[in-house]
Amino acid sequence: MTTPLDLARTLLRCPSVTPEEGGALRALGEALAAGGFAVEHVTFSAPGTPDVANLYARYGTASPCLVLAGHTDVVPPGEAEAWSHDPFGGEVADGLLYGRGAVDMKGAIAAMAAAALAFTQKEPGFAGSIAFLITGDEEGPAVNGTVKLLEWAKAKGERFDHCLLGEPTNPDALGDMIKIGRRGSLTGRLTVHGTQGHVAYPHLADNPIPHLLRLLRALLETPLDRGTPRFDPSNLEVLTVDVGNGATNVIPASARAAFNVRFNDVWTPATLRGEIERRLDEAAGGARYDMEFLPTNAAAFVTEPGPFVELVAEAVAGETGRRPALSTTGGTSDARFIKDYCPVIEFGLVGQTMHQVDERVPVTDLDRLAAIYRRVLDRYFAADSRVAGG
Numbered sequence: 001m002t003t004p005l006d007l008a009r010t011l012l013r014c015p016s017v018t019p020e021e022g023g024a025l026r027a028l029g030e031a032l033a034a035g036g037f038a039v040e041h042v043t044f045s046a047p048g049t050p051d052v053a054n055l056y057a058r059y060g061t062a063s064p065c066l067v068l069a070g071h072t073d074v075v076p077p078g079e080a081e082a083w084s085h086d087p088f089g090g091e092v093a094d095g096l097l098y099g100r101g102a103v104d105m106k107g108a109i110a111a112m113a114a115a116a117l118a119f120t121q122k123e124p125g126f127a128g129s130i131a132f133l134i135t136g137d138e139e140g141p142a143v144n145g146t147v148k149l150l151e152w153a154k155a156k157g158e159r160f161d162h163c164l165l166g167e168p169t170n171p172d173a174l175g176d177m178i179k180i181g182r183r184g185s186l187t188g189r190l191t192v193h194g195t196q197g198h199v200a201y202p203h204l205a206d207n208p209i210p211h212l213l214r215l216l217r218a219l220l221e222t223p224l225d226r227g228t229p230r231f232d233p234s235n236l237e238v239l240t241v242d243v244g245n246g247a248t249n250v251i252p253a254s255a256r257a258a259f260n261v262r263f264n265d266v267w268t269p270a271t272l273r274g275e276i277e278r279r280l281d282e283a284a285g286g287a288r289y290d291m292e293f294l295p296t297n298a299a300a301f302v303t304e305p306g307p308f309v310e311l312v313a314e315a316v317a318g319e320t321g322r323r324p325a326l327s328t329t330g331g332t333s334d335a336r337f338i339k340d341y342c343p344v345i346e347f348g349l350v351g352q353t354m355h356q357v358d359e360r361v362p363v364t365d366l367d368r369l370a371a372i373y374r375r376v377l378d379r380y381f382a383a384d385s386r387v388a389g390g
Contacts, residue, residue, distance in 0.1 A: 001029055002117050004366040005097065008110035009090035012099035016072050018140035019050035024072035024106070032057045032349045035117040041335045042152055044144035052137040052144035056153060059120050060129035064161035064387070066380050067131045068112045068373075069338060070348075071138035071145070072329060074101035075355050082357045096360045104354035107361045108166030108369060109134065115373035119381075126287060131160065138334050142297070145244075146334040150341055162387065163344040164376060167333050168351035170307045171256070174365050174372075175320030179346035180232060180309060181302030181328035182335055183262045186272055186293065187239075190215060190280070193288040196253035208255040209243065211287035216257060218283035219276065224263065231264030231328050234272075259337060264328075265300040298332040303343045307387045312345060315375035319368055347372070 007028075016022030028040040038055040044052045055072075058065075077087035085091040085098035092098075097107070116130050133153070137145025140276045153160075172174040192212040197205025214237060224234040225290055245252040248285045263272055273293050280291060303309065305326060316324045324347070338344040349369060353359045 002035070003115050004107075004111045004114040004370040005092070005363055007031060007113055008097060008102070008107050008366055011072060011088035011093075011106040011110055012097070012101055013088055014072070014207055015088045016074055016101070017076050018073040018237045019052050019137060021053040021136050024053045025053050025134065028072065028134060029055055029057065031113055031117070035120060036357055037132070042149060043225065044148040044227070046143050049141050049143045052135070052140070053147060054136060054149045055132065055134040056149060057157070059116070059131040060126070061161070062128055064380070065129040065159060066377070067163040067338070067342065068116060069133040069146070069161045069163050069334065070105050070109045070112065070166040070168070071334065072101070072106060072109060072134045073136040073139050074104070077297050078357060082193065084358055087359075092363060094154070095333050095363055097363055097366065098358060098360045100359055102353075102359050102361045103168050103349050103351060104359070105166050105168060105348055107366055108168070110165055111366055111370035112373050114370045115377060118270030119374060119377040123381070127383070128210045130377070131158070133338070135334065137163055137196050142334070143231060147337045148296070150337055154341070160342040162380075163338050163342050164312065164373070165333060165335050165338065165344055165346040166348040167346045168354050169327075169346050170350040171349070172352070173276065173322065174350060174368055175316050177271075177327050178309070178312060178316065178324045179330065179335070180302065180326045182298075182300065182330065182332055183231065183234070183264055183328060183333050184267065184269060184296070185298040186261045186263060186296050186301040188259050188276060188294070189292045190257045190259070192255050193290070194251070194253055194255070197251045198373040199249050199251055202251065205251040207251045207286075209252070211285075211289070212241070212255040212257060214285065215280055215283055215287065215289065218279045219259065224261070225266045230262055231300065234261060234263040234267065236261045253338055263300055265302060267300070269296050269299055271312065298336050301336065301339045302328060303339065303345050308343055309345055311379050311387050312347060312374070312376055315372050316347065317377060318375055321371045
């Protein structure tokens with residue numbers, strides 16, 4: 001029997017730093033294939049981006065189909081010497097499993113796979129299907145991963161009813177939170193053009209820095225919105241302010257700033273760009289500037305509570321004794337792609353150590369998460385389940 005710990009340790013020993021597959025998808029595919037899943041490995045490419053390996057697996061052909069989704073790619077470990085355990089060793093010490101990806105999110109994938117394999121072994125003829133949608137490009141550009149894997153699956157005739165994504169969603173303890181949506185993300189680069197000159201003769205120059213400060217104030221002073229029933233207020237954060245002037249007697253020729261907005265469902269990327277441009281135009285006062293927005297595939301979305309959300313919440317509460325909050329906080333995830341194909345929510349491990357040195361997860365949390373996923377499968381495919389229609 002495949003245990004969450006055994007599979008998690010196997011995955012953690014694969015150095016799958018984006019975009020390297022590192023053996024993680026192969027190991028997962030072997031485990032699923034041994035349990036009767038039809039497994040396909042698919043690699044996608046695009047100009048200017050690295051090739052990325054992905055995995056699709058399915059048990060059964062009938063509806064409803066519940067998708068279990070996630071990613072095996074991880075961020076770099078940083079200086080390995082700073083870790084108390086090998087970041088790719090999958091070592092257990094004092095009840096904790098250490099390794100890059102233990103929380104984000106190889107641990108959850110291991111729990112999902114263990115739960116699914118145990119379920120299909122006990123209920124081989126269940127009414128429905130389980131699919132795994134696993135990418136190696138979540139921590140990277142997200143160009144050759146889930147978005148293309150979904151398109152590929154649709155072209156093959158695959159249809160999905162609901163999706164559970166295993167991103168780390170819990171702030172402090174397993175059972176704290178289910179993510180039912182995500183904010184959008186928009187990044188902008190603002191460049192203000194001045195006229196370079198001697199600081200002693202400012203009338204012969206045009207200092208761009210006061211103009212830049214005025215424009216940033218116009219973006220920051222008035223809140224973008226007050227939030228919505230499902231979302232906190234949108235927030236704009238200035239990321240950098242750069243002049244690149246090393247001289248103490250020269251007024252610079254230009255000044256630059258970058259900012260990011262995490263926005264709620266008041267806005268689309270297009271309407272938010274329009275609001276930012278309007279504010280800049282009103283505050284410009286003759287300043288010469290360029291505004292560039294980086295491409296974004298992250299719009300705000302929400303999966304409204306209903307039978308599926310309630311089923312997962314009940315499974316979490318039944319295992320942990322905690323009724324999870326329904327949240328849309330945090331960064332972006334691949335749920336932003338999946339929501340175009342079926343309702344999607346997220347539940348995984350506690351995220352406190354993700355991306356950190358000594359990323360780690362209690363072994364007991366792996367087991368409990370697998371038990372939660374198993375409860376979800378049991379309830380979802382129960383004869384009297386109403387979820388597929390809700």
